[in-house]
Amino acid sequence: MLQEISEVEDNEGSRPILVEFQNSNLQEGQEHHLKTAIFKQNQATIVAIASPKLLYTGNVTRDKDQDLHKRFLVISNRRTGKVRLVAVDTVLLTPQFAQRSSDTTSVKNANSVNKLNKAFGSKKIKKITEQRERMTMNIDDVREQLEQTVAGIELDESAPLVAQIGENDSNYRPPIHRDASSREEVYILEEIVPSHVLNSLEDESREVLDSDLDSLDLTPMIRDKLAQMQNTSPNLAKCKLLLYLDYLIKFVTKLAKNITKRCVICPSTVANSHILNNFTVSSNSGRTRPLSMRDKTVCYILVIAMIAFDYEVDFEQLAKIVKIGVKKLLEMGRILAFSSDSKKKNSMTLKLPLPASVTSSSPQKRKRK
Known part of the structure; x- marks a missing residue:
């Protein structure tokens, strides 16, 4: 019945x-x-x-x-x-x-x-x-x-049936400005990492610039960049951004089961809280990092790396560091409006005019890492 x-x-x-x-x-x-x-x-x-x-x-x-x-x-x-x-x-x-x-x-x-x-x-x-x-x-x-x-039901035919979704409607991609007149304005650093978060790394940045980098636990590509700065003209603002990038990479490579509410990623409590609040979700056990948050973290890593490395990034080297296939990382780069570097294989740049927007394919079910 x-x-x-x-x-x-x-x-x-x-x-x-x-x-x-x-x-x-x-x-x-x-x-x-x-x-x-x-x-x-x-x-x-x-x-x-x-x-x-x-x-x-x-x-x-x-x-x-x-x-x-x-x-x-x-x-x-x-x-x-x-x-x-x-x-x-x-x-x-x-x-x-x-x-x-x-x-x-x-x-x-x-x-x-x-x-x-x-x-x-x-x-x-x-x-x-x-x-x-x-x-x-x-x-x-x-x-x-x-x-x-x-009987008697009336439909509002003026209401849109399909929502128009833009690049900035996604919570997993950094906000992009396609109408920017310079590549520095495509991704605005303040919208990605607030200045007060980077400023909390100032004391540590000064120590790093005056230290023997080989004695520090740094990501290899970040250590090489800092070494170049030591040999030329130290840039405190760039150093703070590189340190934040290093912490974000360490966070994304950490096993998901080790992500907790009291997880310590970096000495700065401000930067530590910012990473946990933006790249994890609350759960009964405190904090978890589902695959969606891991993908979000990788997107932010790519954009921050593009800014920190003067708009040219070796994706093959970065893929080994974040433990993601080069092909997938290049696809994410295209979604973020990056362009392939014609001179270097598996490298990408950010240049104007930006390529047409690309939408990601439906995610496949993957094992939790």
Whole structure:
């Protein structure tokens, strides 16, 4: 027996439903000809959509039934620039064709077999027969129920159906300014690492510039850059940025199970808190670093490295340091509007005009690191 979902308590909570039609001639703009309703049958949630000629039905699939991917509706606030992710259910709707006259005999035979099974069959056969009968849908009854359900419902046709998503709508990529007149203005350092965070590394930076770099635990490419600065003209601001980059690299290469609320990444409590607050999420155990946060950290590492290394970065060397494949790192660089260096293999630069924006492909399920 079908019940409208509004009359049934849904313990899992209601969520938006993403609909896909199979063998449908429906076109965009024909939604005003459709009538729809959602029903509950045993543990199944059924979506039914009726056009003037056909009825489409299908069972809702929840994300928890899908092992390989998750689906979200991305809602962008154009005024604030913030994005909200809403988990959605999915349903594949198939057309329910009218019973042809040639099928009448088979239907009668099926009804007769069902009666025999219920009269003389075993308990298991009786149970299977009853379940089969309950799952049989009467199209005319559903269509009438749909018409009653949607009567009086008005749709706001002026509301946009698809949110326009820009590069700055992502919380995982540093904000980019594509209208910048110079490459220094494409990524603004203050928007990526606030000045008070870098200033908290000033004393440590002075000590580093006066120290034997080989005695310090520094990332090799950062140690080489600092050595160049020692031999030419020490740059305190650049040193602070390089130290922050070094801490961010150490953070992303740390095992996820070792990321806790009291995790110490660097001596500066200001910089340490900034890294934990921006590249981890709160959990019952304190702090965790899911794969999404790891990808976000790598994006920020690439942009900070591009600024710190004067807009030319060896991605092959960096890939070994952050323990990510060169191919994936180059793809992330293209997403961040970097260009391949024609003179050096696996190196990228930031130059104007910027290349066309690139969107990332759907992430595959990976093992937690």
